[in-house]
Amino acid sequence: MDETQPARQVSRDQPGDPRRPTLVGLLPAPEQPADIAESLAGQLPELLADYVDDRLAWDVQVVVDPLTGAMEDSDSIIDKTEAYKHQREWDYVICITDLPIYKERRYMVAEASMARCSAIVSLPAFGATGIRQRLRESILQLVNEMHHGSSEAARERQERRTEASDKVSDDLRGEGARRLMGHRLFESLIPIHRETPEHAEGNIDVRFVTRSRLGGSLRILSGMVRANRPWTVFPAFRSVIAVAFATGAYGLIFPTFWKLNDSYGGSRLVVLMLTAMIAMVIWIMLAHGLWEPLRKASSRHIARLYNMVTVLTLSTAVVFYYGVLYLLFLFAVYLFVPASLLSQNLGHAVGPANYLSLAWLASSLATLAGALGAGLEDDTTVLNATYGYRQRRRNKQMRQDDGD
Incomplete structure (x- = not known):
C-alpha cells in the first residue's frame, strides 16, 4: 500500500461502516511499554465503545517497534507514527514511548493531532506507580479527543455525555472529558494540565503537560527509574x-x-x-x-x-x-x-x-x-x-x- 494514501477517516457525527471495525493502533516501544500495551489490548475495545462511541465496533492492534524507544523528538515520532497508520490502515494510532519528551523547558505527557489522527504518550511522565491504569485512561481520552474533537464545544458535549453515561467509570465522568486520566492524589499534588495551542504546532491540537519544573522532574525521574x-x-x-x-x-x-x-x-x-x-x-x-x-x-x-x-x-x-x-x-x-x-x-x-x-x-x-x-x-x-x-x-x- 502507498504510505502517502490517506487512511479511512471515521466521521465524528455519523456511525462508521458497521461491516468494518474502527481500528486503533498502539505503537509501543519494546519492553515495558510493549508489555503494558499488549495486556491492555483485549480490554480496550469495550472501553472505547463505552467512553468514546458505542455506535461503532472497535478493534485494537499492537505493533512493537524500536523507533518509539529510540527517538527523543516528538515531531519525528508523530511522523513515523502516521506512516504506520497509513500502512496498517488504522483509523487512530497512539505511540507509547518510554522516553522523556522535553519541550519549551517542560515535560510533555501526551500530544494528539486531529488531522493526523495520531497521538503520543510518554510513559515516564506518569510516575512510578499505577502505570497500567493511567495508560488505559490516557488511551481512552486521546481517542476521544481525536474522534470528537478538542474544541471547547466538543469537550462540552463530551462532558455532558460522560456525566450522563452509566458505562463510564466515576473517575472519568464529567470533567474527565478534559482530563488525561482519573483524579488521584498524585495528580492533585503534581497536576497534568490540558492545553490547546492557539497556533498549530506541527498539527498538534491538544497536549497534556506538567507546568511545574520540580513536579515534572519528580514524575519523570520516578517513571524512568521504574522503566529501568x-x-x-x-x-x-x-x-x-x-x-x-x-x-x-x-x-x-x-x-x-x-x-x-x-x-x-x-x-x-x-x-x-x-x-x-x-x-x-x-x-x-x-x-x-x-x-x-x-x-x-x-x-x-x-x-x-x-x-x-x-x-x-x-x-x-x-x-x-x-x-x-x-x-x-x-x-x-x-x-x-x-x-x-x-x-x-x-x-x-x-x-x-x-x-x-x-x-x-x-x-x-x-x-x-x-x-x-x-x-x-x-x-x-x-x-x-x-x-x-x-x-x-x-x-x-x-x-x-x-x-x-
Whole structure:
C-alpha cells in the first residue's frame, strides 16, 4: 500500500461502516511499554465503545517497534507514527514511548493531532506507580479527543455525555472529558494540565503537560527509574555478595574488629555506610561505561537526565544489595560470636544492639574492601537498565531493519 494514501477517516457525527471495525493502533516501544500495551489490548475495545462511541465496533492492534524507544523528538515520532497508520490502515494510532519528551523547558505527557489522527504518550511522565491504569485512561481520552474533537464545544458535549453515561467509570465522568486520566492524589499534588495551542504546532491540537519544573522532574525521574526496572540488576550482584561476605566474615573473628565497632557511634556508621554505597555506584558506572558524555549528546539536558536516572537506578539496586549483605552478616555474627566472649573483650555487657551494629560495620567495610574488586555477574543485565545503552541498541536495530 502507498504510505502517502490517506487512511479511512471515521466521521465524528455519523456511525462508521458497521461491516468494518474502527481500528486503533498502539505503537509501543519494546519492553515495558510493549508489555503494558499488549495486556491492555483485549480490554480496550469495550472501553472505547463505552467512553468514546458505542455506535461503532472497535478493534485494537499492537505493533512493537524500536523507533518509539529510540527517538527523543516528538515531531519525528508523530511522523513515523502516521506512516504506520497509513500502512496498517488504522483509523487512530497512539505511540507509547518510554522516553522523556522535553519541550519549551517542560515535560510533555501526551500530544494528539486531529488531522493526523495520531497521538503520543510518554510513559515516564506518569510516575512510578499505577502505570497500567493511567495508560488505559490516557488511551481512552486521546481517542476521544481525536474522534470528537478538542474544541471547547466538543469537550462540552463530551462532558455532558460522560456525566450522563452509566458505562463510564466515576473517575472519568464529567470533567474527565478534559482530563488525561482519573483524579488521584498524585495528580492533585503534581497536576497534568490540558492545553490547546492557539497556533498549530506541527498539527498538534491538544497536549497534556506538567507546568511545574520540580513536579515534572519528580514524575519523570520516578517513571524512568521504574522503566529501568532496578530489581532486574540485583541478580548481577551475586558474585559481588559472595566476595564481600567472604571478606567481611574473615574480619568478624578478630576482637580488634569488635572493639573498633564498639568505639563507633551511630553517625560514624551512617557515614561509612553511605560512603560504601556511593563508592559502589561510582565503581559500577566507571567499570561498565554507564556515564553519558555531555559533549557527544544531542541534548545536554536529556544526557544529564539519563545520568541522573542511571545513578538512581543503581542506587536502588545497591540498597537491595546492602540489605541482603547486612542480613547475611547479622546471621553470621549471631552464629560465630558468642555473647560471653564479646562481653569479655569489650569489658561491658552486650545486647542485641551490639550485634546489629557489628553486622552494620561489617557490611560497610566488606563493601569497600572486597566488593569493589569484584566483577558483576552479567554486564548486559546492568547495561539494559540504562537509557543510553537501550537507545544505542534500538538505533542499531533500526539501522539493521532499514538495511533489510
